[in-house]
Amino acid sequence: MSEIRFDGRVAIITGAGGGLGKTYALMLAKRGAKVVVNDLGGKPDGTGASTSMADTTVKEIQEAGGEAVANYDSVSTSEGGKKITQCALDHFGRVDIVINNAGVLRDKTFAKLTPEELEIVLDVHLKGAFFVTQPAFAAMKENGYGRIVLTASAAGIFGNFGQTNYGAAKMGLVGLANVLALEGAKNNIKCNVIAPIAKTRMTEQLLGPLADAVMPEHVTPLVTYLVSEGCTLSRECFSVGGGRFARIFVGLTPGWFAGKGKVASAEDVRDHIDQIRNPEGYIIPDSIVQDMQALGAALKG
Ligand SMILES: NC(=O)c1ccc[n+]([C@@H]2O[C@H](COP(=O)([O-])OP(=O)(O)OC[C@H]3O[C@@H](n4cnc5c(N)ncnc54)[C@H](O)[C@@H]3O)[C@@H](O)[C@H]2O)c1
Numbered sequence: 001m002s003e004i005r006f007d008g009r010v011a012i013i014t015g016a017g018g019g020l021g022k023t024y025a026l027m028l029a030k031r032g033a034k035v036v037v038n039d040l041g042g043k044p045d046g047t048g049a050s051t052s053m054a055d056t057t058v059k060e061i062q063e064a065g066g067e068a069v070a071n072y073d074s075v076s077t078s079e080g081g082k083k084i085t086q087c088a089l090d091h092f093g094r095v096d097i098v099i100n101n102a103g104v105l106r107d108k109t110f111a112k113l114t115p116e117e118l119e120i121v122l123d124v125h126l127k128g129a130f131f132v133t134q135p136a137f138a139a140m141k142e143n144g145y146g147r148i149v150l151t152a153s154a155a156g157i158f159g160n161f162g163q164t165n166y167g168a169a170k171m172g173l174v175g176l177a178n179v180l181a182l183e184g185a186k187n188n189i190k191c192n193v194i195a196p197i198a199k200t201r202m203t204e205q206l207l208g209p210l211a212d213a214v215m216p217e218h219v220t221p222l223v224t225y226l227v228s229e230g231c232t233l234s235r236e237c238f239s240v241g242g243g244r245f246a247r248i249f250v251g252l253t254p255g256w257f258a259g260k261g262k263v264a265s266a267e268d269v270r271d272h273i274d275q276i277r278n279p280e281g282y283i284i285p286d287s288i289v290q291d292m293q294a295l296g297a298a299l300k301g
Contacts, residue, residue, distance in 0.1 A: 004228045006033035010092040011227065012084055014038045014075050014132055015102030017053025019200035020151075023220040024099050025057050029066030031224070034092040037061070038071040038084050038102065038132075044202050046104035046120050049074075067092075075102045076123040081131025085139060095139040097227045099149045100129040100173075105202055110164045118165045125151075125169035129176060137180070137189065146189035147227040150177050154195045154239060157248055170195075174237060181235035182287055190234035192226045194219070195248060197241030214242040235286065251282035252291060257298040 006028050016025040017039030029035045037057045041050035054070035061068040071087045073080035088095045104124045106117040129150055140146030155163045156170030174193055181191040196219040197203075199211045207214065222240045225231055237248040256272040258264035269276070285291050 004031060004224060004230065006031045006097075006228070009033045009096040009229075010036070010088050010094050011097035011099065012036045012038065012088050012095060012132065012136060013099045013101060014084070014128070015040075016057055016099075017041055018057075019202060020196060020198055020216045020219055021099070021101040022057050023216045024101065024223050025068065026061060026064070027220050027224050028097070028227070029061040029068055030064060033097065035061060035066070035068040036071050036084065036088045036091070037068050038073065038075070038087075040072060040074045040102070042104075044105055046106070046124060074124075075100075075128030075132050076120075078131050081128070081133075082135050084132055085135035088136070089139065094143060095136045096143070096145060097147045098133050098136045099151075099223060099227065100132055101149075101151045102128055103151065103202065106165060107162045108165070109162050113165060121165040122169050122172075125166070126172040126176070129173055133180070137184070140184070140189050141187045144187050145229075146184060146187065147229075147231070148177075148180065148184070148189065148191040149223055149226050150174075150191070150193045152193045152195045152237065154197070157195055157237070177237070178235055178287075185234065190226075190231065192231075192233055192235070193237040194222060194226070195237065195239045197239070210242070218242050249284045251279065251284050252294060253277065253279055254281045254294075255298075260299060260301060 011028050011033045013021050013025045015021040016037040025035050025037050037054045039054040041053040042048040051072050054072055058068045058070045069091045071084055073083045085095055106121050108117055150173045152173045153170040156167035177191045177193045184191055198214050198216045198219050199207055200216055204211055219240050222238055222245055239246045239248050256275040
């Protein structure tokens, strides 16, 4: 089989000064991509800033013979997002790939969560993906080509104690990807989501005994594949870590139909709740249309 290459391609990778993002930057550059290495260079809680993290990744890429430029803008403002895409256009003339990876943590139980702890997490993860991807998407549309990856988390998709802010932001990214994949389809722009598990500065205290088995490099191959030209998947989501790769999906059960024109009572719902919840025969809708079609079919009888 042929090697996956990125010659002539330009990639924006946010939060690429360390952890997972750095491995993507090194891998794509090694395979021929020109890389915008974005990183604000702050602490895991989002405080502080420095140029050293992005610079270190760029230096490593250049020493290995690759091409990269550092960018220190925050993803969390519209202005920052525009500057990141502009950096790619100014230095390399195009944008083919965006890997939204920048992230911060402010874990707190819901009852104690402050507005500030909610805002910074939504700003970096959810709004940040909008701010970075929107200008890049415009450039991709012009070229009729694009590959986008969004970084969600099992903490949102499946739930994790103490992470309502983070979980909501991460699940929001799944919604963003679902719609972006549909809007990008006619311009050959694919958008997929990963939910990684890896030992980084963000997680080393949280992973317990798993930590030493889950290196960031275990996640890199999936992301590399998802942003490659040969990958025609879109609107998909994957769990990835420690050498295991698995699909995550949202399914729709056949459910229970009350009958044409009938308004069910709360007792009817109670009495059919097992059938409503029964996953047997589920489908994986590829847009809202299939959900509507399933309803339409029930109404037709
Ligand atoms: N490591 C895991 O197990 C895991 C699990 C689920 C999701 N994630 C997600 O993966 C992504 C990468 O995380 P990581 O584990 O490599 O942690 P990390 O802390 O090493 O990487 C995050 C990077 O984002 C940068 N960053 C933070 N705020 C920024 C901003 N406003 N603008 C630009 N850059 C900013 C940081 O400086 C840092 O380099 C994050 O989105 C994280 O939520 C990680």
